[in-house]
Amino acid sequence: MKQFLLFLLSSILVLSLFQLTSFADGTGDGNIDNGGGGMGSGTSQNKWVPGYDGVRVTVIRISDEAPISTPVDYTNKTPSSNLIHFEKVSKMQYRNGTNLSVKVGGYAYQTPALPMPQIISSGGSITNIEVIKKYFCSEGAIKMISNDTGIDYALLTSGNYKLLLEPIAYFTFEGGFMGMTAHETALYDQILNGGLRSKMVSLTHQNLPLSMFLETSDLGFPAWNGSTSSRVSNDQIIASLGLGIVRFNNAPTIPSPSQTSYQYRTDTDVITSVRLSTSAEITPDNPASVTFAIMGSTYTVTNIVIPEGDSQLVWIKWHTPSTPQSVSIQVSSTNGLLSVSSITASLIDLNQNPPPNPTATDRNDSFQLPAFPNYPSITTASWGIWSASWHEYWVWISNWQWHSTGKDTGYWIDYGYWKDRGWWDYIWTSYFASLSATQSVVPDSKSPVLSSKRMKSGYGIEITTNSATFSNAPSSHITGAQYTVTYFPEFSYQTYWRLHDLKSGGVNANFWLKTNEYSTYQSRVHFTPVWFPDGPYIPITRILDAWTPEGMLTLQLQETITISGNLFSDWHIAPKKTK
Structure with a gap:
């Protein structure tokens, strides 16, 4: 009987490996690594059962790093109908400013036809990252994701998209059954001022975030080069952990800045x-x-x-x-x-490429409206600092001594003392900053205009920008926006640009165009080319250099002004009047 059971178990293992290999014929390329460690003991109110995990998958467009699908959660388990979760939000969306939004019940998930390998390590079972890679890079998995996101398989694997993977843990916290990604555990723990970490640290701040991280920088997230077996902080999770990326052949390469090089x-x-x-x-x-x-x-x-x-x-x-x-x-x-x-x-120095002098004889007969660029915007940031206070814990240290009063008689006296065997309580103070801005693009006040949003080509436009940096941090933590630069469609939003002067600085900064050296009146304008076709004229303005400890906040603005006709229609030619 023992030999039969061993044979049966061996057969099941071989069959499972065969099925996984069949499912894992490589289609994608996985930028995923992992780590983890042992698990502490839990209680009925705070516990995680190994195997109760999943993966959130989001399709990301490479050109602008934008999510183009609603995230899909995959799990082998059946989560509770009253699961507490934060809806379907990806790490990319949280990075771009989305806040946690709690929901009870109504959790949507998919059960894969072929069960996923275990994602999160525990004290008794260590996951195999190579098996996880094979699974999510396989043709079968990609077709499953294609079907569940509604994105054509050929389009999904064309090289213009990537898959963002995020491990999910389902666990009991303070008696409630919850499901969340590593990024969400960090955000939730910040809200609780460390309350989640204090009860579930081995899961939420070690094994879950370290179950997936990048081998090389991608989609604006850095590679993880820290410990793969130690506990990590909320900031480290938010910045670098709890994610993997699947790339496809011929995907365009987007260079990422070095961790040690800044601009x-x-x-x-x-x-x-x-x-x-x-x-x-x-x-x-x-x-x-x-x-x-x-x-x-x-x-x-x-x-x-x-x-x-x-x-x-x-x-x-x-x-x-x-x-x-x-x-x-x-x-x-x-x-x-x-x-x-x-x-x-x-x-x-950005003040190196102002546009050349426009003339009335300029031509560009082959001009076509350029593709509208979307520069990455980072409008929020969060960080924090630790402080500590002493937690007193006085204990009595006994020192009993015998005092003899005669043969076989005497008494004991405790010459003990009180000793503070306390500890340091650490307090995390969270800070945040956000950047917003508005812009006005109007015809030059010295030129004839059709309306505040319609003008003839060849005349100038005035651009003013107002930015606001809001933060709960001391002024030493942040700066307001300090640079504004505008790009124009006639130059395909590249080659030439105009800087703005700082009209008033600080956290509420105002900007206007630098004086145009080709303006008769030294006006703060940009002249539209006389050959520009009728239709929308859309300058793009980037707000730069609002700095935080987490990096620079930046955003893009655009306002449309309509071109209708050109300045030649305002010229009148007539014979010279004679007496």
């Missing part, structure tokens, strides 16, 4: 940040300090405290020189581990 504008207030991590707690008794050495000056951040196994961003605000150059920044710390020790900052 700044000249003569600008910027914020340079690094992450400081620690395996042992950094306390107020022995706090860390981080020093940035920049162009002969040093900037030191002191009194940094971090709990065991966690991290935080450390940053300085400084002003860049007025001339383009490459600046080397060296970073050192008295305690903990820095994410970066050397940074190369490239300082560029």
Whole structure:
């Protein structure tokens, strides 16, 4: 009987491997790696059962990194009808500013025809990332996703799209059954001020986020080069963890900036940040300090405290020189581990490509309206800092001594003392910032106009922009927008551009076009080409250099003005009047 059972189990294992291999004929290319560790013990109110996991899949268009499908959740399990979840939102959408929105019940999911491999490791079972890769890169999985998203298989695999994968955990927290991605656990834990981490740390801040991360940077997310077996912070999860990407053949390559190379504008207030991590707690008794050495000056951040196994961003605000150059920044710390020790900052001058002088004889008979570009917008950011306070815990240390009063008689006296065996309580203070802006594009006030939104080609336009940076952080954490640049359709939104002058600065910054050297009245205008065809004329403006410790906030604005006719129709030719 024992031999039969062993044979039966072996047969089932071989059959399972054969089915998985058949399903895993490679179609895509997986940018996925993983890690994890053991699980702590749970309670009836706070627990996770290994195998209760899934994957959220979102189709992303490469050209503008936009989600083009409603995310689909796949799981082998049957979640509770009263599952508490945050609806269908991808990591990409959260990065772009979507907030958590809780919902009870109504959770939609798909059960794959061929069960998925286990996604999240536990103390008793370690997942196999190569098996996970094969599964989600297989023709069968891609066709399943094509069917469930309603996107044609040939289109999906054309090389213009990628699949964003996010592991999901289904678990009991404070008695409620919940389902969430790693990104959502980090956002939820921030709301609870560490409440989720305190009860479910091995799952939510170790095994779930480390079950998928990138081997190489992609879609604006960095590769993970940290520990694959330690607990991680909310910031690390939000920035780098809990995701994998499936790419297809002939997919266009989008370069990602190096983790140690930054680009700044000249003569600008910027914020340079690094992450400081620690395996042992950094306390107020022995706090860390981080020093940035920049162009002969040093900037030191002191009194940094971090709990065991966690991290935080450390940053300085400084002003860049007025001339383009490459600046080397060296970073050192008295305690903990820095994410970066050397940074190369490239300082560029944007005021290098103003449009040439337009003339009445300019022609462009082959002109066609260019494709409308969508520059990436980052309008929100979040970060935080740790602080610590001492939690007193007094205990009596006994020291009994015998006092003899005679043979075999005496008494005991306790010469003990009270001792504080307390600990440091760490408090996370969260900060955020958001950027918004409005724009006005109107005909030049000195030219004849048809209306505030209609004009003849050859005349100028005036562009004004108002930006607002809102934050709950101290002013040392942020800057307002400092640069605004506009691109124009006649140059296909490239080659030439116009900078704006800062009319008023700060968190509520106002901009207007620089003075046009070709304007008779030295007006702040841009002249439309006389040959521009009738129809929409859409300049695009980018708001830049609103800095936070999490990076630069930026957004794109566009306003349409309609071209109808040209300035030649305003000319009148007549014989000279004679007496």
